[in-house]
Amino acid sequence: MAVILDGKALAKETEAALAERVRKFNERAGRVPQLATILVGDDPASATYVKMKGNACARVGMLSQRIEMGRETTTGQLLDQIKALNDDPRIDGILLQHPVPRQIDERAAFEAISLDKDVDGVTCLGFGRMSMGAPAYGSATPAGIMRLLDHYNIEMEGKMAVVVGRSPILGKPMAMMLLNRNATVVICHSKTRGLPDIVRQGDIVVGAVGRPEFIQGDWIKDGAVVVDAGYHPGNVGDVDLKAAAQKASAYTPVPGGVGPMTISTLILQTMDSAEKSAL
Ligand code: NAP
Secondary structure, eight states: OOEEOOHHHHHHHHHHHHHHHHHHHHHHHSSOOEEEEEEESOOHHHHHHHHHHHHHHHHHTOEEEEEEEOTTOOHHHHHHHHHHHHHOTTOOEEEEOSOOOTTSOHHHHHHHSOGGGOTTOOSHHHHHHHHTTOSOOOOHHHHHHHHHHHHTTOOOTTOEEEEEOOOTTTHHHHHHHHHHTTOEEEEEOTTOSSHHHHHTTOSEEEEOSSSTTOBOGGGSOTTOEEEEOOOBTTTBOSBOHHHHTTTOSEEOOTTTSHHHHHHHHHHHHHHHHHHHHTO
16 A cells, blocks of 8 residues: 655644744744745635645744735835845745736746745745755745655655656756755656656656646656646645556645645745844
């Protein structure tokens, strides 16, 4: 029977520890950590994600400032908003919910977030520093996946890791984090040829494709560890988990695997940022 990598349970454990850290921080610093969330436009899924992040802050006693901007927002207006948050000493972390409406230069907006408040790990500088093993907040989803793999003592060194997807917030940083832990990493994308046979070599397979149940059960090697980062309506991910679970030694469920770890990592990194700023 495959081990279920239970992100929901680990996130709950993390929150209990965080609530205690928030309490102690408040005693020392006379304030609680605060995350600013920026939602641009009216995408309902994005609105739900932002709400979940705010709720997680409240559960551990942190503040969250919710900023909502209309769908006609320009890049300039968003940059001004981010700058104001960078300059606000009460704000410890800034989350800009991806994706933003098309007319906005999302990369420019991410880059405007100051490194010490980039608790979602979206800036080039943060990515570069993380890749080089220097201190930086990791991109929240892959950093959450790493925390989950570590919690279950999943060995990475010397293992073949196949990451399917190369987005700036997920596939690419995931690959770098696995590489930093001495896995041998293959990064696949939409132009990759012979994907099933490449995935079949993976001791660790990360599905970060954005297509429901795209990775098939018979692509999974016996005993592989399967991480499904995808989430789609109907509670399915990017991997056909029913079939993959028959072959895997461990896998992340959908829901309750990667999703809760993303939020947990975001608020954990906000806590870290608050503690650093109070030093
Ligand atoms: P994305 O930006 O759309 O990137 C998808 C990646 O998959 C791209 O690199 C793309 O390749 C690759 N791809 C697309 N079709 C492919 C194919 N046929 N074969 C191989 N690779 C293919 O998506 P994302 O933001 O990284 O998200 C990926 C998934 O993770 C989604 O299901 C999303 O919902 C989920 N997600 C979950 C969380 C969470 O907190 N749980 C957070 C973020 C994302 P190209 O680069 O060549 O286009």
